[in-house]
Amino acid sequence: MDFTLSEDQAAFQDAAQRFAAAELAPHAAEWDRSAHFPVAEMRKAAELGFAGIYVAEDVGGSALTRTDAALIFEALAEGCTSTAAFLSIHNMAAWMIDRFGDTDQRQTWLPDLTSMAKIASYCLTEPGSGSDAAALTTKAVRDGDDYVLNGAKAFISGAGVSDVYVTMVRTGGAGPKGVSCLIVPKDTLGLSFGPPERKMGWNSQPTAQVILENARVPVANRVGAEGEGFKIAMAGLDGGRINIAACSLGTATSALKAALAYMGERKAFGQKLGQFQALQFKAADMATQLEAARLMTYRAARSLDARSPDATLHCAMAKRFATDAGFDICNDALQIHGGYGYLNDFPLERHVRDVRVHQILEGTNEIMRVIIARKLLGDLAAAS
Amino acid sequence: MKVLVPVKRVIDYNVKVRVKPDGSGVETQNVKMSMNPFDEISVEEAVRMKEAGVVDEVIAVSIGPQQAQETIRTALAMGADRGILVKTDDNLEPLAVAKCLKALADKEEPGMLIVGKQAIDDDSNQTGQMTAALLGWAQATFASVIKVDGDHAQVTREVDGGLETIKVKLPVVVTSDLRLNEPRYASLPNIMKAKKKPIDVTSPEELGVDPAPRLQVLNVAEPPKRAGGTKVEDVAQLVDKLMNEAKVI
Ligand SMILES: Cc1cc2nc3c(=O)[nH]c(=O)nc-3n(C[C@H](O)[C@H](O)[C@H](O)COP(=O)(O)OP(=O)(O)OC[C@H]3O[C@@H](n4cnc5c(N)ncnc54)[C@H](O)[C@@H]3O)c2cc1C
Secondary structure, three states: OOOOOOHHHHHHHHHHHHHHHHHHHHHHHHHHHHOOOOHHHHHHHHHOOOOOOOOOHHHOOOOOOHHHHHHHHHHHHHHOHHHHHHHHHHHHHHHHHHHHOOHHHHHHHHHHHHOOOOOEEEEOOEOOEOOOHHHOOOEEEEEOOEEEEEEEEEEEEOOOOOOEEEEEEEOOOOOHHHEEEEEEEOOOOOEEEOOOOOOOOOOOOOEEEEEEEEEEEEHHHEEOOOOOHHHHHHHHHHHHHHHHHHHHHHHHHHHHHHHHHHHOOOEEOOEEHHHOHHHHHHHHHHHHHHHHHHHHHHHHHHHHHOOOOOHHHHHHHHHHHHHHHHHHHHHHHHHHOHHHHOOOOOOHHHHHHHHHHHHOOOOOHHHHHHHHHHHHHHHHHHHO | OEEEEEOOEEEOOOOOOOEOOOOOOEOOOOOOEEEOHHHHHHHHHHHHHHHOOOOOEEEEEEEEOOOHHHHHHHHHHHOOOEEEEEEOOOOOOHHHHHHHHHHHHHHHOOOEEEEEOOOOOOOOOOHHHHHHHHHOOEEEEEEEEEEEEOOEEEEEEEEOOEEEEEEEEOOEEEEEOHHHOOOOOOOHHHHHHHOOOOEEEEOOOOOOOOOOOOOOOOOOOOOOOOOOOOOOOOHHHHHHHHHHOOOOO
């Protein structure tokens, strides 16, 4: 086993770190405060290849591995968690079209997505179905060469601004086998958006409902066959979970650095904070948790790259562990800053607010446990 | 026209530099290393000249250990065409570096060398000037604008009084200043493409250069820590301290 980065990986990481330090970090607090979606900066990121990291080269992608992508999202999140996380969703949606789309769909949509001339959103969740995504009810009824869509998608990152909505809809009977995946362009008649949600974190990207009322989408926009939509949505999420885990790692890295620096400056009871053993131990635990989370995330990415039968299991484990650790580390870093940690003038409270949602979306951490347990008990049943 | 751009591997500008306990130098083990920022500016300028059609080939040169190849790769990812690694584990002084660059310039016959005005590790600000002298070429230091016009170049220099524009005959050694340009980031696809670009390896010995240092470092020390101030009771005490402790009046 080799735990060192290859020369290429070090170069990708360096490129992402530099970009994050120069183009994201200086603005992250302001974007959070004013709920600004930094489209211009994301397009700059796209110029460097960050909008189609694991999309094929013929359509402008960078054709790198999931492990490379994890390193890149970790580095980007060190600059701005919420913007890095949106880029991860855009990458996931683009990859689904690359992996499961036909030649026409790839050529029609991907060049604009890899350059971020167009922005993509991923639409699975509905007001009445989140964790139980296979219960989705947005209906698509075939009418000649079109599908006619009715229903609503909830909590959609990028909604209202994105140009392309990769949307899971029901074309058949109940359950996962009745779901199909459609590319819905923003200018579709009958497509509208709810007001932007007011939320705890992830403020540099909009979240809103996507409402479909007799919206007509050509059958040619269906990705994969009818009934394959749920499988496609879940395949996207395996990689998405690694990326979200990586975003937690990056933010936790920032928080830990801030906490260590503060321990070297702030004095109480005539000593530096760093001289209190209680805080030394806290810092040691934070760094250890971070390292463990990092190793699990890279491991899961490797499994996905190797198409291991355990990839889904490893992705669920890494997502659960790294997003929990990421939240705890940011929260501990806030605690080490005392009252200052609670102020907007310091980045800690933003870090805590931003990484909190990583424990909820792309499958809640409870659902990660459901996936892990199902696999463990399934293997057990198969063995008996 | 070819352009030769030397790129030095230095401690990353974000790293807090630590002096070795024995005072023999600074700690470079397990420290992040990157391309000297002034060299990034030089590479960017050369690549822009190539994109503008003024230059045909950009060659990045690094003189240093095997790992200096990574610095060359960065230059290739930014758009340089090929690299030359002058491999040595010795720490070369500006004169030895200038001699290596002269030897390479004699061989490659570039129309221009763009050299960083200084490297952020030793801050010598000597290499470009020495190289021009050894080659017998014109030099234009601290450039903030470079315009090539036939067999001449017009270079705007950052001087104490403001800006000075000079016209120099090619071939020329230009040293780049901070405001020459803003270097681009290497993109992921270009990092991958850089792997396929050739890097030749040579050594100071092969170039006929004696790398032995001419200077001897006696001691490297941290700058003195800033001592805290004190409060004085009255003017008399202040005057007394200024006279007898600080000895400034
Ligand atoms: C800021 C933000 C952005 C989002 N972006 C997107 C997006 O771009 N696209 C998209 O499709 N979705 C998005 N989501 C939706 C997100 O994926 C869902 O919120 C999430 O899957 C949970 O669904 P829910 O909110 O309906 O919770 P519910 O499913 O109602 O769950 C409620 C609680 O019950 C628990 N629970 C549910 N089932 C079980 C079980 N079987 N065992 C144990 N516990 C269980 C859950 O873990 C949770 O704690 C986003 C959400 C947020 C907050």
